[in-house]
Amino acid sequence: MSAAPILVEPFEEPERQREAMVFGLWLFLATEILFFGGFFFLYAVARMQDPDGFARGGAHANLLLGTINTILLMTSSATLTIAERAARDGWMRAARWGIIFTLMLGTAFLVVKGFEYREDLAEHLFPAAPDFSFAGETGATRFWSFYWFITLVHAIHLTIGLGCVARLLWLERQGTLARRWMVAEVTTLYWHLVDIVWLLLWPLLYLVGR
Amino acid sequence: MRSDDTGLLAREPGETSYLTEGTTLRSWLLSTDHKRIAILYAISITGFFFIGGAAATMIRLELFTPQGDFTTADEYNRLFTLHGVIMVWFFLVPSIPATLGNFLLPLMVGAKDVAFPRLNLMSWYLYIIAGIFTLTALLLGGVDTGWTFYTPLSTLYSNSYVLLAAFGIFVVGFSSIATGINFIATVHLLRTKGMTWMRLPLFAWAMYATSLVMVLATPVLAMAMLLICAERLFGLPIFDPRAGGDPVLFQHIFWFYSHPAVYIMILPAMGVVSEIIACEARRRVFGYQFMVYAMLVIAVIGFLVWGHHMFVAGQSPFASMIFSFLSFVIAVPSAIKVFNWTGTLYRGSIRFSAPMLYALGFVGLFTLGGLTGLFLASIPVDVHLSDTYFVVAHFHYIMVGGAVSAFFGGLHFWWPKITGRMYSESFARFAAITLFFGFNFTFFPQFILGYLGMPRRYHEYPPEFQVWNVMSSTGAVVLAIGYLMPLGYFAYSLLNGKRASDNPWEATGLEWTTNSPPPKHNFLEPPVVLTEPYAYHDWDEAPGGADETTQDEPA
Amino acid sequence: MPDDADRRRILLAPCGIWAALVLLGGISLAYALAPGLPFKLVASLAIVIAQGGLVLIGFMRLGKSSALVRTTALAGVVWLSFLFLMTFADLWTR
Missing domain, CATH: 1.20.5 (Single alpha-helices involved in coiled-coils or other helix-helix interfaces)
Structure with missing residues (x-):
C-alpha cells in the first residue's frame, strides 16, 4: 500500500491531515460553485429574455474546436485520476505518465482555444470591436460577451490547474510524490471541477441555436 | 541564554513566547504562526483604518458648512467612495476575524495553529496586494462610484480608476475566503480533546458562523467585480442597457455578497461581546445554546434579505415584500442575543472595566442600529428614507458603534494575552466613554437629518440642516480623540506596561490557561477540556437555582 | 507496489468513466444537431447533470467522502x- 505520508504542521496523524486537506479543498470548490454560479445566473436570465438572439449568436460558435476541447478535457480528467490513484498506491511510473499526459492535454486545450479565439476574431465576433458582426442585436451581443468572458475565466482556471499539476511532476522528480499523494488528490479534485465547469459551458456556448 | 530572551517583550529572563521566536523582519514576514499573522494583520488594518478615517475627516469638514467650499462635488464623490471601500473591505471585514480571530481561535479550541498555516500567511499577502491595487487607484485620483460600484455608472460613465479598485476588491475577497476556509477547517478538525461543539466559546462559534458567510458570499462578489473589470477593460457589454443588459441584476449579485458582509462584520463583534460580558459580570452566558443557534440562524437568513437594499431600484413589489418579511425575521435572532446579554448581566457582579464599557456600549448602539434597521426594512418607510442620512446613521450604528466598539473592546480584553503587558485602565475607561459619546454625537444627528430629508452623497445642503451637521462634525472630533487615545496608551504599555499575568481577568477559556504572551505552539502540552464554557459560578447559583431560596453558604 | 489486479483497477476504472462521458457528450451533440427535436436545452442540461454526476462520483469519489x-x-x-x-x-x- 501507500508509503507513510509526510506530515505538515499542525497535524499529527495522516488520516486527520488528509481529512483536512480534502475538506479544505472542497470548501474552496464550494466557493468556485458560487463563483461560476453567479455567471450562470446572469447567463440564464439573459438567455430567457432573448432566446432567439442567443440562438443567432450561438450558431456562430466554433462547434468543432469546442467539441475537440471537451474531449481533451474529459481525457485529461481520466489521466489525472489514474496518476493520482497510482501515486497513492506507489506505482510511480503510471503516476508520472498520467501527470505528463494531463499536462499535454491541458496545454493542447489552451492551444486549441487560442486557435479558436483567432477564428472568432477573424469572423468579427468580439462585441467591443467596431466591426462586430451582430452590432445592434442585443441577444447575440450578450451571448458573445458571455462567451469571451467565461472562456477567458475558465482558461485562467485551467492555467492555474496546469501549474498545480506541474508541481506534482516536480514532486515526482524530487521523489516525494509517493509520500505526498494527498497533494495529488486535492490537485485532482480542483482539476475535475474545472472540467465540470467546461462540461456545462460546452452545451451553453456551442450547442445553442443548432 | 539568548540575548533576545531579555528583550522588552519577554516576561522573565529565559522564558520564550511567540514574540521572542526570531526577531528579524523575515521571521515575521514569512511566519506561518497564526499569532504573528494576526499581528501583521492588526498593523495593516490599523493603517487602512487611518486612511479611511482621514477621508471621513474631510467629509465631515466639507459638511460643516452648507456651501461646497472645502471640496468640489467630484472630489467629495471620491472621498466617500474611498472612505467606504477602505473601511468595508480593508478594515471592517478583516478587523476582528483576521486579527483577534486569527490570534484566538486556535488558542480557544486548544490547537497548535490553524488548519492551513501557509494559506493563512497567503491570506495576508493577498490582502496587502489588494491594498496596493486599491491605494494605487486612490493615489492616481480615486474612484467616484461609491463603494457599491453600481452599473452603468461604474462601467460606462465613470471617468475614474474603477478597474484598479474593483480588481483590488476582487483580490481582497480571496484573502477573506482563505481566512474563512482556514477557520472552518480549524473548528471542525482541530478541536482538542474534550472540546465538544457545545463547549466552544461563543467567540469561536462567531468565527465559525462568520467564516461560513465569508466562504459562501465572497465568490459572488468576486464574480461581480470581475464582470465590472471585463466591462471596463475589454468593453464587453454585460450590464449595458443598450446591449440588453440589466443594471439591477448587478445590484442583485452585488448585494448577495454585500448584505451578508454586514454579518461578516457584526457576528465577530457579537462573539467578542459575549466573552467580555460573561467574564466581567462573572456569570455564565444566559442561554448559551440559544446564542449559538441565533448566530447560525443569522448567518443563514442573512443570505436571504439582500433585496431590502433595492426597494426603490426597480425590484418587483412582490420580491420587495418577501425581502422585507425576511428582514423582519432576522431581527428575531438578533433580539435573542440582546436579551441574552442582558440576561447574563442579571445577578452578576459587574466590573465596569474598559472592555466591559466597550461591550455595554456595543449592546446599546447595536440595539439602536438594529431597531432603525427595522424602519428601513419596512417598505413604506424605506421609500421615504432611502438614500437619506437615516440610512447612513443606521449602518454606522451597526458597523462603527457595533463592530468597531466590539473590536476595541476585544483588543483591550485580550491585549494582556497578546502582548503580555497591561494597559492603563483609567485611560482606557476614559477612551471608551469618549468613544461612546463621540459616536452618538456624530451619528445621532444624522438620524434626524435623514428624517428631515437630507440626501446622502451630496457635498452641499440647504442651510436649515446646518445645525445638525455642525453637531455631527463636532462629534466626529470627539470620536477621533476616542480612537486615537488607545494608540497612545497601548504603545506606552508595550514599552512600560506592567507585566500581565496569564489570566489577569480570571476568565474561563483555554486561551487564558497558557502563558501571556503564549509560547510558539500555544500550549506546552495539548489541553484537555472537562467543563462547559463560562463556568464562572456553580449551576445552582444560576437564576432559579438552589440558592434562590438558600442565599447563605452552607455551614 | 500494487499487484496486477490493482494496476488493472487503477487504469481501467477511469477509462470506463471516460468512455461514458464521451458517449454522453456524443448523445448531447447528436440531439442538438438533429433538426426539429423539442426540449433541446433541457436535454443538454440533463446530460450535463449526468456527466457532472459521473465526474463527482467516479473521479472525485464524492460518494465515498x-x-x-x-x-x-x-x-x-x-x-x-x-x-x-x-x-x-x-x-x-x-
Whole structure:
C-alpha cells in the first residue's frame, strides 16, 4: 500500500491531515460553485429574455474546436485520476505518465482555444470591436460577451490547474510524490471541477441555436 | 541564554513566547504562526483604518458648512467612495476575524495553529496586494462610484480608476475566503480533546458562523467585480442597457455578497461581546445554546434579505415584500442575543472595566442600529428614507458603534494575552466613554437629518440642516480623540506596561490557561477540556437555582 | 507496489468513466444537431447533470467522502439556489 505520508504542521496523524486537506479543498470548490454560479445566473436570465438572439449568436460558435476541447478535457480528467490513484498506491511510473499526459492535454486545450479565439476574431465576433458582426442585436451581443468572458475565466482556471499539476511532476522528480499523494488528490479534485465547469459551458456556448 | 530572551517583550529572563521566536523582519514576514499573522494583520488594518478615517475627516469638514467650499462635488464623490471601500473591505471585514480571530481561535479550541498555516500567511499577502491595487487607484485620483460600484455608472460613465479598485476588491475577497476556509477547517478538525461543539466559546462559534458567510458570499462578489473589470477593460457589454443588459441584476449579485458582509462584520463583534460580558459580570452566558443557534440562524437568513437594499431600484413589489418579511425575521435572532446579554448581566457582579464599557456600549448602539434597521426594512418607510442620512446613521450604528466598539473592546480584553503587558485602565475607561459619546454625537444627528430629508452623497445642503451637521462634525472630533487615545496608551504599555499575568481577568477559556504572551505552539502540552464554557459560578447559583431560596453558604 | 489486479483497477476504472462521458457528450451533440427535436436545452442540461454526476462520483469519489465533505459540496449548491430563487422571485414578478 501507500508509503507513510509526510506530515505538515499542525497535524499529527495522516488520516486527520488528509481529512483536512480534502475538506479544505472542497470548501474552496464550494466557493468556485458560487463563483461560476453567479455567471450562470446572469447567463440564464439573459438567455430567457432573448432566446432567439442567443440562438443567432450561438450558431456562430466554433462547434468543432469546442467539441475537440471537451474531449481533451474529459481525457485529461481520466489521466489525472489514474496518476493520482497510482501515486497513492506507489506505482510511480503510471503516476508520472498520467501527470505528463494531463499536462499535454491541458496545454493542447489552451492551444486549441487560442486557435479558436483567432477564428472568432477573424469572423468579427468580439462585441467591443467596431466591426462586430451582430452590432445592434442585443441577444447575440450578450451571448458573445458571455462567451469571451467565461472562456477567458475558465482558461485562467485551467492555467492555474496546469501549474498545480506541474508541481506534482516536480514532486515526482524530487521523489516525494509517493509520500505526498494527498497533494495529488486535492490537485485532482480542483482539476475535475474545472472540467465540470467546461462540461456545462460546452452545451451553453456551442450547442445553442443548432 | 539568548540575548533576545531579555528583550522588552519577554516576561522573565529565559522564558520564550511567540514574540521572542526570531526577531528579524523575515521571521515575521514569512511566519506561518497564526499569532504573528494576526499581528501583521492588526498593523495593516490599523493603517487602512487611518486612511479611511482621514477621508471621513474631510467629509465631515466639507459638511460643516452648507456651501461646497472645502471640496468640489467630484472630489467629495471620491472621498466617500474611498472612505467606504477602505473601511468595508480593508478594515471592517478583516478587523476582528483576521486579527483577534486569527490570534484566538486556535488558542480557544486548544490547537497548535490553524488548519492551513501557509494559506493563512497567503491570506495576508493577498490582502496587502489588494491594498496596493486599491491605494494605487486612490493615489492616481480615486474612484467616484461609491463603494457599491453600481452599473452603468461604474462601467460606462465613470471617468475614474474603477478597474484598479474593483480588481483590488476582487483580490481582497480571496484573502477573506482563505481566512474563512482556514477557520472552518480549524473548528471542525482541530478541536482538542474534550472540546465538544457545545463547549466552544461563543467567540469561536462567531468565527465559525462568520467564516461560513465569508466562504459562501465572497465568490459572488468576486464574480461581480470581475464582470465590472471585463466591462471596463475589454468593453464587453454585460450590464449595458443598450446591449440588453440589466443594471439591477448587478445590484442583485452585488448585494448577495454585500448584505451578508454586514454579518461578516457584526457576528465577530457579537462573539467578542459575549466573552467580555460573561467574564466581567462573572456569570455564565444566559442561554448559551440559544446564542449559538441565533448566530447560525443569522448567518443563514442573512443570505436571504439582500433585496431590502433595492426597494426603490426597480425590484418587483412582490420580491420587495418577501425581502422585507425576511428582514423582519432576522431581527428575531438578533433580539435573542440582546436579551441574552442582558440576561447574563442579571445577578452578576459587574466590573465596569474598559472592555466591559466597550461591550455595554456595543449592546446599546447595536440595539439602536438594529431597531432603525427595522424602519428601513419596512417598505413604506424605506421609500421615504432611502438614500437619506437615516440610512447612513443606521449602518454606522451597526458597523462603527457595533463592530468597531466590539473590536476595541476585544483588543483591550485580550491585549494582556497578546502582548503580555497591561494597559492603563483609567485611560482606557476614559477612551471608551469618549468613544461612546463621540459616536452618538456624530451619528445621532444624522438620524434626524435623514428624517428631515437630507440626501446622502451630496457635498452641499440647504442651510436649515446646518445645525445638525455642525453637531455631527463636532462629534466626529470627539470620536477621533476616542480612537486615537488607545494608540497612545497601548504603545506606552508595550514599552512600560506592567507585566500581565496569564489570566489577569480570571476568565474561563483555554486561551487564558497558557502563558501571556503564549509560547510558539500555544500550549506546552495539548489541553484537555472537562467543563462547559463560562463556568464562572456553580449551576445552582444560576437564576432559579438552589440558592434562590438558600442565599447563605452552607455551614 | 500494487499487484496486477490493482494496476488493472487503477487504469481501467477511469477509462470506463471516460468512455461514458464521451458517449454522453456524443448523445448531447447528436440531439442538438438533429433538426426539429423539442426540449433541446433541457436535454443538454440533463446530460450535463449526468456527466457532472459521473465526474463527482467516479473521479472525485464524492460518494465515498465523509459526510462533512458531501455537506460542503451540497452547501455550495444550496447557497447558489438562494441566488437563483430570490432573484427570479424578482424577475418573474416585475
